[in-house]
Amino acid sequence: MRREMEYLSTRGGSEPVSSAVAIKTGLAPDGGLFVPESLPEIDLTEAAAAAAQGYRELAGLILRPFLSDYSDGELGGVIEKAYGGNFDTPEIAPVHLTGEKMGFLELWHGPTCAFKDLALQALPHLLKTAVAKTGDRSEIVILVATSGDTGKAALEGFRDLPGTRVIVFFPDQGVSKIQERQMTTQEGANTHVVAVEGDFDKAQAGVKRLFADEELKTAMHRQGMAFSSANSINWGRLVPQIVYYFWSWFEGREKGLFAEGEEVNIVVPTGNFGNILAAYYAKQMGLPVHRLVCASNKNNVLTDFINTGFYDRRRQLYRTISPSMDILVSSNLERLLFELVDRDPAAVRGFMGRLQEEGCYQLGAEAHARLQEEFWGGFGNDEEAMATIGDVYEKYGYLIDTHTAVGVKVCRDYREETGDQRPAIIAATASPFKFTRSVVQAVMGEESCRGKDDFALLEALSAFTGEEIPAALRGLREKPVRHRLKTSPEGMKEVTGQILGIN
Ligand SMILES: *Cc1c(COP(=O)(O)O)cnc(C)c1O
Secondary structure (H helix, E strand, C coil): CCCCCCEEECCCCCCCECHHHHHHHCECCCCCEEEECCCCCCCHHHHHHHHHHCHHHHHHHHHHHHCCCCCHHHHHHHHHHHHCCCCCCCCCCCEEECCCCEEEEECCCCCCCECHHHHHCCHHHHHHHHHHHCCCCCEEEEEEECCCHHHHHHHHHHCCCCCEEEEEEEECCCCCHHHHHHHHCCCCCCEEEEEECCCHHHHHHHHHHHHHCHHHHHHHHHCCEEEEECCCCCHHHHHHHHHHHHHHHHHHHHCCCCCCCCCEEEEEECCCCHHHHHHHHHHHCCCCEEEEEEEECCCCHHHHHHHHCEEECCCCCCCCCCHHHCCCCCCCHHHHHHHHCCCCHHHHHHHHHHHHHHCEEECCHHHHHHHHHHEEEEECCHHHHHHHHHHHHHHHCCCCCHHHHHHHHHHHHHHHHHCCCCCEEEEECECHHHHHHHHHHHHHCHHHHCCCCHHHHHHHHHHHHCCCCCCCCCCCCCCCCCCCEEECHHHHHHHHHHHHCCC
């Protein structure tokens, strides 16, 4: 008989639940995050055989023990829908080798050209199956506040999925022209996009208010609807990310990035700590990784934390050219803390309480030593990222985006400071075409940007490099705008009521 995997809260105040309940619930009832009671060990020979058959076969092998309450048919269905035909390459996440013993794990071949697709193509199906399995008949209403990439990835993931609706709120000042157009041209009968006056914090605070609004929830309940969330603390977003680290290792080995028996390092440009946490889990499950390198932009809270054991969010948030990493509170870090303190929920409650009340906390010496054994932290500012994009293109003819550039910069720093020259797998988190203005400026010079809008820059970059514009971004200028709703933050409830027909 198969063993059932249960999920615990990092704060210890909730009953263990099945994976379906963890995914349906999102946040644990005590405010903690769900973590699996143990991490399954993966047999590398078996995994290699699965990977040789393809990404979906490997995904089945890795996800199976985590999602033990999903039937084989249900899990197979989720994987087929997620990775069956929505990526522009059958490899799903190919590894591209340059020099310097670097292999770029390209996580941007999905429908929105950023790595969140890898999880958000799977999560809607995991969630819908979870709702059905737990006997719930509600129509699921997903609310998302986005600073750019998540909103579009959620829209694409949930588009036309029966029994679900998705409403995305984006700040009218705060997403790029391309990101805005990606969202406002979204197709699908169940998708809704609303511009909110103000910045991301306004939109996010508004969504939090909607989630907590009892009046709205009661009215929805009467009509058979219930809110759910697709944000990055949901276990259903994290678990699909473990798959591609295993995949990248087999791809790297096959392409000669490293020799038999040689260890690699994994470098991840980080914001909410979700992507790098998936790499950490992969390592705990048996992937032969030496060190995890955590790369931040000028918002270097995590670099300081890894160096000193002191987490301090009391600082200014900078806007950078890698906006998906402009974060001061990395929510998924809580899951790592849980491991660093030997899964002691009281210690996690202590840290999170101090973070809430004082804005900072200090790890004990033992936990800090463990953190440093697994992770190395570094950061790069905008100028360094720009120089790195230019340099990598010049040396290897390879285009990287602004987030990935921070990864390369920090990878080089790591090697220089530690002398550790092991080969590196670098998570390439977005297509360079998604952050075109910075990339054009870095490889073609500032002059080339003058007077051109983002759409013209796509063409210019493609013409200059000979690289094709990804299908998802091609033709965006001509695509009809389907969503024109706009509201003040105060009006978000009314707009939501109108969309759901409950006024
Ligand atoms: C979301 C995002 C990141 C940060 O990932 P986390 O899981 O939040 O650490 C990095 N790069 C890009 C392009 C992203 O969209």
